[in-house]
């Protein structure tokens with residue numbers, strides 16, 4: 001959940017590490033810090049706040065030295081503050097550590113260390129690592145870290161340096177870590193964006209492994225000390241993909257990339273050869289809403305029963321799984337801790353797993369039996385948009401493949417381009433409604449998960465309270481909320497549930513509710529029951545989710561923008577949720 005970076009070479013480390021922090025900031029942004037080795041000392045500068053703010057206080061790039069580590073934090077143990085910012089020193093200030101993940105047994109370890117006279121300077125779980133390293137150091141930093149990992153329970157990726165050795169030691173168990181291999185220099189990052197302009201040769205560290213990284217060499221071994229082969233890959237990412245290209249926010253850029261994303265995802269080969277008795281879809285947040293759309297599709301087209309499970313719930317249930325089931329994990333990052341745990345649980349029961357994953361070679365992508373990459377490209381905005389689009393396309397392909405058919409929707413890409421043209425109308429509606437403190441979203445059937453997604457987008461980036469309901473549920477309680485203070489976004493395209501949804505809209509209207517409908521071009525009737533209408537093109541019933549999601553994303557975006565919110569980095573969130 002935090003971002004970590006490292007550099008060793010001949011260049012000044014601090015400007016490179018500062019740039020890496022800017023790129024990794026999407027992973028967490030409540031405090032920032034850097035440790036640089038220079039003249040047999042380690043210097044640490046750090047503070048609470050986002051990278052730019054902390055840098056203006058700490059002037060990171062002025063720190064001299066050609067070896068260092070850095071960190072941008074998303075708090076788990078201990079609030080965002082100077083004392084809880086990484087890196088951490090041991091008492092002698094010879095060792096420094098940055099950590100991403102959670103050390104679950106840290107209280108027990110802290111107690112043992114305290115008995116040995118260790119004084120802690122933070123409230124974090126991470127600080128135990130540096131004190132244990134110092135205690136276990138007998139001249140070889142790698143061996144010290146090898147002893148340390150034996151004491152640790154939980155998920156981690158961490159980097160350790162000391163004041164004299166020209167090396168960075170890294171350890172991984174459950175949190176992502178990638179090494180960039182350069183010429184006479186090497187890099188470390190929580191993902192490749194930390195160093196992608198310097199090298200495209202990368203090595204993903206596996207769980208339960210350690211690496212000793214010098215400027216000319218990388219040695220990898222397992223926790224027991226057995227050497228592991230170096231598996232260097234060349235990536236085809238380019239930095240421009242990760243920059244804003246003139247858009248005000250990454251989120252807006254990513255919304256507008258959706259026609260291209262749909263095209264790329266459509267090209268992906270999808271073949272499900274064995275028809276399962278049942279499919280269980282496991283995912284979190286937006287990815288889980290894509291999964292709900294998948295259920296409607298797979299059941300309708302392929303007649304295979306589908307169960308949708310929120311990964312954080314599934315992992316602690318005792319689901320009756322059978323060998324004929326297929327567990328489908330959907331994840332943009334491929335690092336979400338709960339989704340990963342759900343995959344591991346399925347594998348433990350001997351159930352086959354399929355991953356629909358965006359980030360290539362991410363942990364879930366590597367652990368599932370079969371992976372289909374969703375091809376959204378790097379998604380930087382914390383609110384997921386284009387990844388959802390790519391997940392939808394891929395799920396449609398899965399459903400069609402299970403039905404022995406090919407999903408080849410003519411004009412889907414140009415239709416998505418067309419819905420994007422409604423941005424000016426969406427902006428006008430945002431202007432009219434952005435001051436409302438509550439919103440209701442309704443939809444039926446395949447449109448219901450879209451209502452959930454629309455409400456999630458609004459709440460996470462604008463901090464407006466939004467509730468989504470299956471339209472037929474309204475009269476069972478939530479209709480009590482309706483007043484002219486709480487507008488309803490009604491998903492009402494002319495599909496098979498159109499008439500039913502219109503009735504639900506009428507019920508809201510009769511109670512002075514204000515309605516923003518998203519409907520099919522040419523539908524005049526909807527105007528009489530709505531205050532405002534956004535029209536999407538007429539498509540085959542089954543394709544409406546692709547049309548509806550775009551205005552929902554744009555509405556959330558423009559409302560948040562009018563409210564002056566930090567859209568790409570909403571409060572309390574992080575892009576990749578690698579903790580429970």
Ligand code: F6R
Nearest residue numbers: 285286287331332333336383384
């Ligand atoms: C919402 C959002 C989250 C993620 C969820 C799963 O905009 O981004 O709800 O969808 O945290 O993340 P992944 O797909 O990386 O597993």
